[in-house]
Amino acid sequence: MEHFYTIQGEGVHTGQAAYFIRLAGCDVGCWWCDVKESWDETKHPRIATEELVRAAAGSGAAFAVITGGEPLLHDLSSLCTGLHEAGLRIHLETSGSSPLSGDIDWVTLSPKRFKEPLDEAFPLADELKVVVLTRKDLIYAEKNAEKCPSHTRKMLQPEWDTPESIPLIVEYVKKNPEWTISLQTHKFLNVP
Numbered sequence: 426m427e428h429f430y431t432i433q434g435e436g437v438h439t440g441q442a443a444y445f446i447r448l449a450g451c452d453v454g455c456w457w458c459d460v461k462e463s464w465d466e467t468k469h470p471r472i473a474t475e476e477l478v479r480a481a482a483g484s485g486a487a488f489a490v491i492t493g494g495e496p497l498l499h500d501l502s503s504l505c506t507g508l509h510e511a512g513l514r515i516h517l518e519t520s521g522s523s524p525l526s527g528d529i530d531w532v533t534l535s536p537k538r539f540k541e542p543l544d545e546a547f548p549l550a551d552e553l554k555v556v557v558l559t560r561k562d563l564i565y566a567e568k569n570a571e572k573c574p575s576h577t578r579k580m581l582q583p584e585w586d587t588p589e590s591i592p593l594i595v596e597y598v599k600k601n602p603e604w605t606i607s608l609q610t611h612k613f614l615n616v617p
């Protein structure tokens with residue numbers, strides 16, 4: 426859908442420069458999704474893997490973030506091989522609802538109840554990032570965290586248009602400090 430050099434706004438690597446590769450296509454269907462224009466893959470041009478790798482490598486970024494849409498609707502093997510050969514680390518943002526492909530260095534698993542993660546996704550999660558709108562999502566977060574390894578970083582992220590979730594999250598993290606808060610800081614910075 427698009428690729429660009431920016432600042433990672435969310436999660437453990439917040440604030441770090443990263444080359445974003447946003448792949449089109451998503452079959453998860455979150456009603457609050459902020460990139461609905463990514464859902465229909467046919468509305469976006471095909472771009473050669475080599476071109477993406479060249480752009481990412483030329484940017485000066487230390488790592489690339491493959492995101493979507495749901496990027497695991499695509500076979501990521503050749504893209505990952507190219508990015509690694511160019512010396513970039515590879516981060517992936519996924520709902521985990523399709524089989525993993527490619528050699529990924531950091532997996533952000535962001536489970537969605539609209540299409541649940543596959544069991545095979547949980548052991549791969551370096552970071553679990555759950556979007557929170559209501560108290561029910563905190564229960565959902567714990568349910569998913571139970572399936573993750575002990576080293577997985579656990580993060581709760583308020584849904585941008587649901588600021589009433591913020592006090593819920595703050596109170597929850599104070600009581601459960603193994604969780605931390607992820608904010609969409611790129612929106613505050615006004616960068617893509």
Ligand code: SF4
Pocket residue numbers: 451452453454455457458459460461463493494495520537
């Ligand atoms: S998985 Fe991501 S891209 Fe797909 S609908 Fe949900 S928020 Fe949007």
